[in-house]
Amino acid sequence: MAESKVSLKLLIDTKSKTVLFAEAGKDFVDFIFHILAMPLATAIRLLGKQGMVGCLSNLYDSLENLNDSYIQKGHNKDILLKPNAANLMTSVPLLLLNDKPTANNFYRCVHDCSNGYVTDEPTAICPSCRHLMNKNITYVAPPHVNQKSNEDGGFVKGVITYMVMDDLKVKPVSTISSITLLSEFNIKEIGALQEKEIKVGMNEALKLLKASLHSNKVLTTVFLNDI
Incomplete structure (x- = not known):
């Protein structure tokens, strides 16, 4: 284009x-x-870290380099690094x-329980049948509304x-x-x-x-x- x-x-x-x-x-x-x-993170990413004033680029680097093991379950770093x-x-x-x-990825019970439970953590246990909820499902976004x-x-x-x-x-x-x-x-x-x-x-x-x-x-x- x-x-x-x-x-x-x-x-x-x-x-x-x-x-x-x-x-x-x-x-x-x-x-x-x-x-x-x-968003500040978008400006930092567009300009490059050398284009920023002060220490915001250090803050961005810190989160970017932080191991995923330190991030709360159900979240990912891109929520802050790449705001929508x-x-x-x-x-x-x-x-x-x-x-x-x-x-984010979403999951349901491996036995396709009819209770409609959904999770974003594949180690979660189905409240209905007590099996793992690790069957991946696809999120479908609503139609784009022309504003x-x-x-x-x-x-x-x-x-x-x-x-x-x-x-x-x-x-x-x-x-x-x-x-x-x-x-x-x-x-x-x-x-x-x-x-x-x-x-x-x-x-x-x-x-x-x-x-x-x-x-x-x-x-x-x-x-x-x-x-």
């Missing part, structure tokens, strides 16, 4: 080498808003996550263009707000401004995620500098 990409239009001050703001559609805005809902990101996967095009948590609106899904509406600032502040685009911003940035030479349209894919999305944890000049960091 081809990589999903979204368009972004940057307004760059070539003198200060800074991205003043970007004009973005709903796909990009949906992505940056969904950063707020991303299904909502992000279905609603945000830039987050093509494919590492869902490992599903997209009548418009085009995601979180924000797609009928307008959004202004995304260098520090990821977001607001709807308007002519007045654009003029006001140029005044706030003390832009005196309009000729120094450059408009640049770019495509943002998974690679750029990861850089944006990383930069948002380190800097308040995210767009400049990602699109004008190396991180």
Whole structure:
């Protein structure tokens, strides 16, 4: 499947080498808003341990390397290491996550008792006939419910263009707000401004995620500098 990409239009001050703001559609805005809902473990796994600040990567490593014998029965480490990101996967095009948590196994009595007992521990004893409950059964997930609106899904509406600032502040685009911003940035030479349209894919999305944890000049960091 081809990589999903979204368009972004940057307004760059070539003198200060800074991205003043970007004009973005709903796909990009949906992505940056969904950063707020991303589990920490997912961010660590996406960025790599070297991309994290502080000691969170050590915490992740500790659980990843912990022997399964120390984990409570009925649980597995992926519950925390790979929290379910299904909502992000279905609603945000830039987050093509494919590492869902490992599903638990379920078992019933080897004699197929009609009492309907189920367990996630194959050494359990059937309360009815006292035999082992180690016959594997397959869990069937309910049909996927399409939660997209009548418009085009995601979180924000797609009928307008959004202004995304260098520090990821977001607001709807308007002519007045654009003029006001140029005044706030003390832009005196309009000729120094450059408009640049770019495509943002998974690679750029990861850089944006990383930069948002380190800097308040995210767009400049990602699109004008190396991180």
